[in-house]
Amino acid sequence: MSRRPTLYDVAERAGVSKSLASLALQGSPKVAPSSRDAILAAADELGYRPNRTASSLVRQRTSTIGVHILDLHNPVFAEILDGVQERARQRGYSTLLVTGNADPSTERTEITGLLESRVEGLVLIAHRLSDADLEEFAREVPTVVVTWRTDGVPGLDSVSGDDEHGARLAVDHLAALGHERIVHVTGGDNRIARERRAGYEQGMAAHGLEPYVVDGSFTESGGYAGALTALDAGATALFVANDLAAIGALAALRDRGLRVPEDVALVGYDGMRLLESLDVTTVAQPLAEMGRVAADLLTDRIAQPGRESTYRRVETRVVARGSSGPRRGAARR
């Protein structure tokens, strides 16, 4: 089996020069129709496939943006990615997708690979990078962080909802239903989890309620374990730090033989589609929209690298479903 045909092979077969073949394949109007046809036919017959590496090298651009996803197993990130890809494609960029599986060192390696591939920009759909690493990357290439605010770093934009506010909304919602013993299952020790926790605490204080926080994580098992602890503490309502963990909490409630919402109410956070089927209330963010905004910010910054660092906030709201209801024994209207 012979090696792949190159542009030269196409040109030769069509009886023209490399340069003309290149022009023709790019659809240039200054190629005579007869040559154009000959070139296209030759390319087709040879099964010619342009070599992007060669083209990128000489063009000095790749028309590609790199996307890092924290965790492919969380459907939330897939929903954000939809928005990124849709908009990137519209703007003429293809995307290179990597994941670090929530491990900082793998993340670093993967993103470094993206940079070596000369992506023109970076979208980080959550990450665990150190500030130093993040700033280093942002210095090299336009970067936007999705899911939290990163103000003031040159070359870096961000999009997110207001997690503190969202958590307060969750508390408001449960308090309005008459719940007092609202326990928060945290998402562990990371930036977003801390903000959601802070919002929870503010919300409880605003309602004159005693906050009660138990450790969890952004995974099903974290939600499961946290929920058990919360139940032992006498919770009538659970506010779980994210939707995945809320699914774990649901399992804990089931295993304890508790009904939702009659015995215990449950609220998650993120707004992933799956929770609709499970009829679980959640603090929803416009996920695909966040992705679109991220891609817009990025392509704008690529076009205008000096632009000052911007942050875009998206709206967050409670989507009330069957899992949240009045506390047991409360008067029904």
Add this chain to the structure above:
Amino acid sequence: MSRRPTLYDVAERAGVSKSLASLALQGSPKVAPSSRDAILAAADELGYRPNRTASSLVRQRTSTIGVHILDLHNPVFAEILDGVQERARQRGYSTLLVTGNADPSTERTEITGLLESRVEGLVLIAHRLSDADLEEFAREVPTVVVTWRTDGVPGLDSVSGDDEHGARLAVDHLAALGHERIVHVTGGDNRIARERRAGYEQGMAAHGLEPYVVDGSFTESGGYAGALTALDAGATALFVANDLAAIGALAALRDRGLRVPEDVALVGYDGMRLLESLDVTTVAQPLAEMGRVAADLLTDRIAQPGRESTYRRVETRVVARGSSGPRRGAARR
């Protein structure tokens, strides 16, 4: 802002030739320690980042495999991907990940892009490509299809479970519990869905039961709608074509006020982790293992392109959980 430093800049700063700098950065032992240090220091000071496009071009290889995922929203595929990436990394390949969002034409475009980027192999974690397209791709580059069998196409390997057999196991399981009115909610009109349906029909026949099939799809909404129809037909047990649809079916059961498994039993297919939390019985496939096998097959074929087309089958088994139990009114042991 100046342009990115090149190897030439590094060499100049270290006072050596490009070639030596190249050797040093590749960790060659034939570089004097003193020059090595100077070169590494220069690279570091300049923030040098090797240009993969240039390197791939001259090396005539990219050490990259392309991975196509049918649908990022189905966690099943993410679990397969884990296995692919783990093994690919071990074997010295990085991965380029794309998705066509289950749209054949987007798929074609994305995979074409992969080929233009000169990936050395292709893993298709499910796809909707025509046979012609698939064979065209496989002719150009070693390819392995995950989730179904594609025998006899040169250059093409495959890994899957036995979907017919798996579906029979599901029927066996439900029949053993005493169910007779076992209704199958299909996964639509595609290869896998057809095999699972065929297995269901064989299983029902083997137990002397009347098969009853309703249309669905591989999505939550398909499962929801299909389940409603099935319930109208008097189902006491639902065998749903995949796990995502089974979650939809769960919602239908809840909306109808039916208890699981007391009123209706439910079995899904795929073995995604989430179903453990939901306590739903499923026909499980070893997903990460499938990914590992795929990566192994691919790297083997890259090393040995002439090897004949092979198919690897993985074990499929029923993971019984709370959603499947004796039919209503049946004697309890």
Add this chain to the structure above:
DNA sequence: ATGAAAGCGCTAACAT
């Protein structure tokens, strides 16, 4: 409308 020539950033013989 077409071709010749230069060169993108890098690697790999081949010299020395």
Add this chain to the structure above:
DNA sequence: ATGTTAGCGCTTTCAT
């Protein structure tokens, strides 16, 4: 141990 040289496949002036 180090440098010189020749490309990899392509795009893009610049001539003609």
